[in-house]
Structures are given as C-alpha cells and as structure tokens.
Amino acid sequence: MISVRTVLVTLGIAFTAYLAARGLLWTDPVPYPYVIVVALSLYLVTTWLCIFWDPRPQTPVVDEDGMLLTIGSHGPRILPVWACVLALTVAVLVPSSIAIGVGPESRDAPFGTWYLGGIGVLMTIVMVRRRPWVAWAGIVALAVASIAWMGPIDALLLGLLGSIVWVAVAQLLLMSMDRAARDTARLAQLQRAASAWQASQAVRQRERRVQVQRALAVAGPILTRTVATGGLLDEREKLEARIAEGALRDEMRGPRLLNDDVRTELDAARRRGATVTVLDEGGLDGLDDASLALIQAQLAETLKASTSERLYIRTSPDERVAVTVVGRSASELGLSDEDAVELWREIPHP
Missing domain, CATH: 3.30.565 (Heat Shock Protein 90)
Structure with missing residues (x-):
C-alpha cells in the first residue's frame, strides 16, 4: 500500500526536478553556463537532502502542554541544523548565481526565473521539516536577491508571490495538523480516563452487590422476624x-x-x-x-x-x-x- 509520505516525497522530487530542468532549457545563449549548472546541482542536492534526510532514532518533540506533535512516525522529522545552514546558503547564492549566469538579457526568461519557484519549494520543505524561522529567512533572502536583479513588480509576478504563499500555507497546515494531533491525544486520554472510571464503578457496584447480599443473609432473618412480630422480640431474638x-x-x-x-x-x-x-x-x-x-x-x-x-x-x-x-x-x-x-x-x- 502506498503511504501518504511516499506520494509527497515523489511529488517533491518531481517538482524540483521539473524546475531544475527549466533552468537547463536555454532558448538563448548564456554567458556563464557552468555557473548555472553548478547552481542547479547545488540546489538539487540540497533539496533532495532536505527531503530524504531522516535521522533515526530521534527524541519525540512535545509542545508546551506535553502533547506529541506530528513528527516521527506521525509526520515529518525536524531538519538538522547543518541542513538548515545548507538550505539558507542555497537561498542566498542560487538567485544571484542564476542572474549572473544567464546574463541581463535573459533574467526574466523562464530559464532565468526558475529559482523563484525552486527556492520557494525548498523553503516549503524546510517549513514542513519544522524549521519555520529558517524557511522565512530563506524567503527573505530570495525576495532581496530577486528584487535586486529584476525589480519588485517583475519578481512578484514571476514567482516570488507564489513562493511566499506556499510557505505560509505549509505553516498553516502544519499548525492545523499539530492541533489535530493534540486534540486526538487529549481525546485518547479522556477515553482512557473514562474507561478507568467505568471499570472502577463496575468494581464498586460488584462490591456493593456482594455487601448487600451478605447483609441480607445476616440481617434478613431477624428483620423478617421483627416485621412479623411487630417489634416484639424475646431476649434471644434481641441478641440476634x-x-x-x-x-x-x-x-x-x-x-x-x-x-x-x-x-x-x-x-x-x-x-x-x-x-x-x-x-x-x-x-x-x-x-x-x-x-x-x-x-x-x-x-x-x-x-x-x-x-x-x-x-x-x-x-x-x-x-x-x-x-x-x-x-x-x-x-x-x-x-x-x-x-x-x-x-x-x-x-x-x-
């Protein structure tokens, strides 16, 4: 059976490979092709490391209430610090490298703007791997570099806005998943508490039934005799x-x-x-x-x-x-x- 994680990983690989392939489809001559190839290679290696790197075992992460978050076997694991540094390095270097490599005439061409979506995808992956500050820092680096090379209007229209939206949506979805996980954990605790209470009540009811039966066995005959005689008991019956x-x-x-x-x-x-x-x-x-x-x-x-x-x-x-x-x-x-x-x-x- 294909898991959700497998589907998401496959989509991530396919999307990043597509964006990188766009950067290699030069429709015009470029002044520094080797710079483009190196930048693309660094981007792909970093992105796929962020997707596949899954250290095990890892201590479960809990929130301030002690509830498990959707990580580990229930979700994506936290990205290591060295991978965060590598992702930020890519966010800083790749936009400028591509802008220099394609030259001024092709900076708004599809093979010269692919990094707007590519870095957005990388930062979305970083966000899903529970590094929100790193993801937003990468988006800021992408915004500064793209605006500097092509201007704010072109940068926003050619993909910067979409990358910002992707990262924001990823953060919102992750927060929703964590809230659902906490609610599920609390519901499980309440169910266990309810089951324990029901079990204790069942035991107490059984004990009460036993005590009532024993009480009837002890006091039943003398109570019956008391009712029958209207309370007029002899000395032996009073003793009983x-x-x-x-x-x-x-x-x-x-x-x-x-x-x-x-x-x-x-x-x-x-x-x-x-x-x-x-x-x-x-x-x-x-x-x-x-x-x-x-x-x-x-x-x-x-x-x-x-x-x-x-x-x-x-x-x-x-x-x-x-x-x-x-x-x-x-x-x-x-x-x-x-x-x-x-x-x-x-x-x-x-």
Whole structure:
C-alpha cells in the first residue's frame, strides 16, 4: 500500500526536478553556463537532502502542554541544523548565481526565473521539516536577491508571490495538523480516563452487590422476624438483632479485614457479651490477596484467644504495623484506662 509520505516525497522530487530542468532549457545563449549548472546541482542536492534526510532514532518533540506533535512516525522529522545552514546558503547564492549566469538579457526568461519557484519549494520543505524561522529567512533572502536583479513588480509576478504563499500555507497546515494531533491525544486520554472510571464503578457496584447480599443473609432473618412480630422480640431474638447490627457495621467499616474465620470469631465474641469495634482507616491499600489473607489469619487467632469485654480493631497507617487489636476490661472494675488494657496486639505487614 502506498503511504501518504511516499506520494509527497515523489511529488517533491518531481517538482524540483521539473524546475531544475527549466533552468537547463536555454532558448538563448548564456554567458556563464557552468555557473548555472553548478547552481542547479547545488540546489538539487540540497533539496533532495532536505527531503530524504531522516535521522533515526530521534527524541519525540512535545509542545508546551506535553502533547506529541506530528513528527516521527506521525509526520515529518525536524531538519538538522547543518541542513538548515545548507538550505539558507542555497537561498542566498542560487538567485544571484542564476542572474549572473544567464546574463541581463535573459533574467526574466523562464530559464532565468526558475529559482523563484525552486527556492520557494525548498523553503516549503524546510517549513514542513519544522524549521519555520529558517524557511522565512530563506524567503527573505530570495525576495532581496530577486528584487535586486529584476525589480519588485517583475519578481512578484514571476514567482516570488507564489513562493511566499506556499510557505505560509505549509505553516498553516502544519499548525492545523499539530492541533489535530493534540486534540486526538487529549481525546485518547479522556477515553482512557473514562474507561478507568467505568471499570472502577463496575468494581464498586460488584462490591456493593456482594455487601448487600451478605447483609441480607445476616440481617434478613431477624428483620423478617421483627416485621412479623411487630417489634416484639424475646431476649434471644434481641441478641440476634444486636449481633446482626454489629456484623453489618463490620462489613461497612472494615471489609478488607474480614474473611469467614474473622467473621466467626467476631460473632463468637459478641455472643459472649463483648463489645467489638472494627475500623479500616487505611494502611491496607495496595496489599495483594496473599498478604491480606495472612493478616486476616493472625487477626482471627488473636480474636479467638481474647477474653476482653471490649475489643477495638483498627488498621494502622504505620509502615510496619498493619492492624492493631486492643482489648479492655469492663469499666465497672474501677481501673484506670492504662490498667484496663489487657490485650494489645500489633499485626505486622507481611
């Protein structure tokens, strides 16, 4: 499949070769033919170097917003400095060389004015290769030389105006391409952000469904019994209601601390009369399933061995400690807060 770049390169070569061929079709004798040939050769070599020179690899160029411009695999690469100097040299030397080579009588003949379009094409290529200041400097050099040799009116009518228009249009098109590339990059970022948001929402919805199902499994029977009896529950049913309420709080406040063993031990602690508080305040973010399972297993062992009447289970922001378990005795014993602490367990990160 023929790429757009191949088509543009082919057109550039054909156009520059056509303009150079015009410079060799002398319809009148010229005083310095060798000067013309050397100028044409320098022009062709420089133009084709600007077209074909494609250094690889090259660091991608971004704009002030960090967006990729249309270069590299997405567009033309930046022209090297030495090629810019060579192109400016051609823009300065070739017009005067051709004007001297063809003589005063033929300076407005087609073979004596080809450089007006030729240098315009070269500067257009330089502009496309992302050297706008060099391109406009070359146009200024072309304008000064052509006006000096044939006057402003003839220079403009014979091709100078067209060269200026070519370079200006090339710059506008390049700016439009860059704007389109930036818009495309921003759209891709927004699409990735939207996809990530949708994925996170899907995960949260799935987690909420699991929590709702677990809540219904825990509290459903006692809620059904409460409705059926009009709220007149016996002592056993009231205990079941309190245990269900605590289990629901655990699911909402510390779901990452819970597995089946931890839930079993929390239920056992509440059934023996203990008050249990579970809080996930951060610190477990980023842990994999194996690390969480190890922490949950140690938490279940701690709860199984505890006899405290009040249990406080909290995650820790400390880099070393994952979960802290504190057990306290009943307040009726008249002990100070420090003496009332009978269980202190710090579960470290795996």
